[in-house]
Amino acid sequence: MNAISLAPPTSQQPRSDPERHDSGQSVVQVDELTKTYAPWSLRGRSTVEALRGVSLHADAGEVFGLLGPNGAGKTTLIKILLGVVTASSGTATLFGQPVGSIAARMRVGYLPESLRVDRHHSARTALKYYGRMSRMASPEIARRSDELLELVGLRGRDRESVRQFSKGMYQRLGLAQALMHDPDLLVLDEPTDGLDPVGRNEVRIVINRLRESGKTIFLNSHILQEVELICSRVAIMAKGKICAVGRIDELTRSDRFQQVAFEVSDADAGAGQLAARLSPLFPQMQLGPRSGGPMTATSNADSPSSLHFSLPLTSQQQVDDAVDRIRGLGLSLRGLVLKRASLEETFMQAVQGSEAPPTEPADIEIAPFEAPA
Numbered sequence: 001m002n003a004i005s006l007a008p009p010t011s012q013q014p015r016s017d018p019e020r021h022d023s024g025q026s027v028v029q030v031d032e033l034t035k036t037y038a039p040w041s042l043r044g045r046s047t048v049e050a051l052r053g054v055s056l057h058a059d060a061g062e063v064f065g066l067l068g069p070n071g072a073g074k075t076t077l078i079k080i081l082l083g084v085v086t087a088s089s090g091t092a093t094l095f096g097q098p099v100g101s102i103a104a105r106m107r108v109g110y111l112p113e114s115l116r117v118d119r120h121h122s123a124r125t126a127l128k129y130y131g132r133m134s135r136m137a138s139p140e141i142a143r144r145s146d147e148l149l150e151l152v153g154l155r156g157r158d159r160e161s162v163r164q165f166s167k168g169m170y171q172r173l174g175l176a177q178a179l180m181h182d183p184d185l186l187v188l189d190e191p192t193d194g195l196d197p198v199g200r201n202e203v204r205i206v207i208n209r210l211r212e213s214g215k216t217i218f219l220n221s222h223i224l225q226e227v228e229l230i231c232s233r234v235a236i237m238a239k240g241k242i243c244a245v246g247r248i249d250e251l252t253r254s255d256r257f258q259q260v261a262f263e264v265s266d267a268d269a270g271a272g273q274l275a276a277r278l279s280p281l282f283p284q285m286q287l288g289p290r291s292g293g294p295m296t297a298t299s300n301a302d303s304p305s306s307l308h309f310s311l312p313l314t315s316q317q318q319v320d321d322a323v324d325r326i327r328g329l330g331l332s333l334r335g336l337v338l339k340r341a342s343l344e345e346t347f348m349q350a351v352q353g354s355e356a357p358p359t360e361p362a363d364i365e366i367a368p369f370e371a372p373a
């Protein structure tokens, strides 16, 4: 057995998971999990730290997304949750039961990244096969197959050979097999990988139906747009660590990672003069309508000369300070836009943060504006 939680399941709040809600028990609870592989090679034995103190939780009814670049440790974490790999230290429970225990396994359905269904099967015979593997009785298999084929939209195609299936149909059959024994938690490994937009949408529809029916879904994906559309919360992993975790709107909220765009003007100064006056105050200013964009100076009747620039500001105090400085120069502030980070930018920040030396905390903030002496 691969139970890795030595302590009995407890409803106490683990201290290592600061995001943990006070109400109810998490469906997935992971605390300070580590995994070190020690593979043999021609040069002898080496060690790979695949997980380095991972803590997270997923609550009932959530669609939780695990994001991360190649080698981040996502598959290792999923394998530990499924009880097929043993952690080196830390605890992991499903429904309060140690991962790998029969009680935990019975409540989990799994869709692997590349499910193989023998090509002689139809959707119906494949489900029969999986039902038998779960030791279900024939009448139950038939009833459950009807329900699931309806749910995943394969009802009219269930007697065709899977050879004729599109990738999207195949993946929906995979979801049905994962659901045969009516698990409360579904673990999905890259569920929409390799699908065209139509196939992705079909899988998304099924996942939404499952969420509405109260299932908890834990999925691993590297398709950020997909995660943004499907997940209620995400964890971003890199190099075996969690760099950021939370609801997408929390991770991308504007006061957490800001680029603030300004437009300033002065009746008596051109854009070049404005830039020369501002740059000593704001050494990190980027000229242009958006950060990184080309320098812009507009000139028309309403706006005789205005300058667009942006600053990396990370708090309201810094925004207020910058406005005071601009006004202090006697300039007019014609516009101010707080730029919200996309999940992709947040992801990149989090992953790049993980490149820092291990003693430095990895976070998703960019270098703050420093006021000149």
Ligand SMILES: Nc1ncnc2c1ncn2[C@@H]1O[C@H](COP(=O)(O)OP(=O)(O)OP(=O)(O)O)[C@@H](O)[C@H]1O
Pocket (backbone or CB within 6 Å): 037, 038, 039, 048, 049, 050, 068, 069, 070, 071, 072, 073, 074, 075, 076, 077
């Ligand atoms: N069985 C193993 N033996 C040795 N090292 C392993 C083993 N499995 C994974 N690793 C290593 O552990 C690290 C994490 O791998 P893992 O597969 O968990 O990452 P991942 O985030 O799922 O990556 P990908 O998106 O590429 O699948 C990698 O450095 C990988 O090479």
